[in-house]
Amino acid sequence: MAKHIQVKDLDIYYDEFLAVQGVSMTIEPRSVTALIGPSGCGKSTFLRSLNRMHELVPKAKVEGQVAINGRDIYGNNVDPVDIRSEIGMVFQRPNPFPTMSIYENVAAGIRLTGARMKRSEIDDLVERSLRSANLWNEVKDRLHKPGGGISGGQQQRLCIARAIAVDPAVLLMDEPCSALDPISTQAIEDLINDLKPDYTIVIVTHNMQQAARVSDTTGFFNLADVGQPGRLIEMDTTAKIFSAPREQATEDYITGRFG
Numbered sequence: 069m070a071k072h073i074q075v076k077d078l079d080i081y082y083d084e085f086l087a088v089q090g091v092s093m094t095i096e097p098r099s100v101t102a103l104i105g106p107s108g109c110g111k112s113t114f115l116r117s118l119n120r121m122h123e124l125v126p127k128a129k130v131e132g133q134v135a136i137n138g139r140d141i142y143g144n145n146v147d148p149v150d151i152r153s154e155i156g157m158v159f160q161r162p163n164p165f166p167t168m169s170i171y172e173n174v175a176a177g178i179r180l181t182g183a184r185m186k187r188s189e190i191d192d193l194v195e196r197s198l199r200s201a202n203l204w205n206e207v208k209d210r211l212h213k214p215g216g217g218i219s220g221g222q223q224q225r226l227c228i229a230r231a232i233a234v235d236p237a238v239l240l241m242d243e244p245c246s247a248l249d250p251i252s253t254q255a256i257e258d259l260i261n262d263l264k265p266d267y268t269i270v271i272v273t274h275n276m277q278q279a280a281r282v283s284d285t286t287g288f289f290n291l292a293d294v295g296q297p298g299r300l301i302e303m304d305t306t307a308k309i310f311s312a313p314r315e316q317a318t319e320d321y322i323t324g325r326f327g
């Protein structure tokens with residue numbers, strides 16, 4: 069079930085370094101939100117803070133609040149492992165377990181949650197997840213071949229199948245197409261569109277056309293200078309951001325004048 073995300077006054081640090089400052093935003097369910105902005109402005113850091121993935125970096129910390137359907141994910145007694153299964157993530161480079169079979173790659177996420185399921189139930193879930201990721205027809209005859217033996221675009225859809233197998237509410241995607249050719253990119257963009265009715269999707273992208281094609285809402289991040297924290301400059305419907313942004317910096321960025 070897609071969920072609503074509310075971020076309030078979020079600061080994100082790597083040790084003493086303030087990487088992202090003062091972000092407040094609302095992310096609606098059953099929609100795609102794109103995060104854009106120049107290199108180093110904190111898009112990935114912010115994205116990773118939405119499922120506490122940034123905590124894998126020693127001494128990284130946040131101040132402020134991230135609530136998923138009203139529940140603070142940084143609250144006491146919240147287990148980051150639970151949060152990461154509720155809020156799935158897909159990375160820039162497809163990262164299937166290369167020697168594990170396609171089937172086991174999808175089942176891996178389910179096994180990690182410790183859920184006890186019968187073989188036939190896992191079979192069904194693997195098929196359903198691969199179908200949802202628009203990959204089933206291409207791999208159904210080689211489910212027990214290695215996950216590393218398919219194309220990059222197929223591997224990325226396999227990673228999406230693995231992420232959705234555990235039934236997350238939110239899917240975070242960090243430049244999911246940057247390592248892919250245009251045809252595979254189109255397949256992932258079509259898939260994002262297909263998944264939208266069931267998920268809350270947040271995607272970081274450097275590709276303006278992609279943000280314009282896939283997202284309903286766009287947030288523009290920027291930083292005043294190197295070493296300064298990244299900030300959310302403005303967020304609005306994608307149509308508005310790309311046709312009549314409020315801020316000059318947004319206009320300069322989307323028209324390619326910098327970044």
Ligand SMILES: Nc1ncnc2c1ncn2[C@@H]1O[C@H](COP(=O)(O)OP(=O)(O)OP(=O)(O)O)[C@@H](O)[C@H]1O
Pocket residue numbers: 082085087105106107108109110111112113114125295298
């Ligand atoms: N693991 C880390 N340890 C320390 N600083 C980091 C770490 N990861 C990122 N940073 C710093 O945090 C700031 C934001 O980086 P981040 O990768 O979030 O930016 P970005 O907008 O996603 O950049 P890009 O578009 O180049 O991927 C940068 O100054 C970066 O050097």
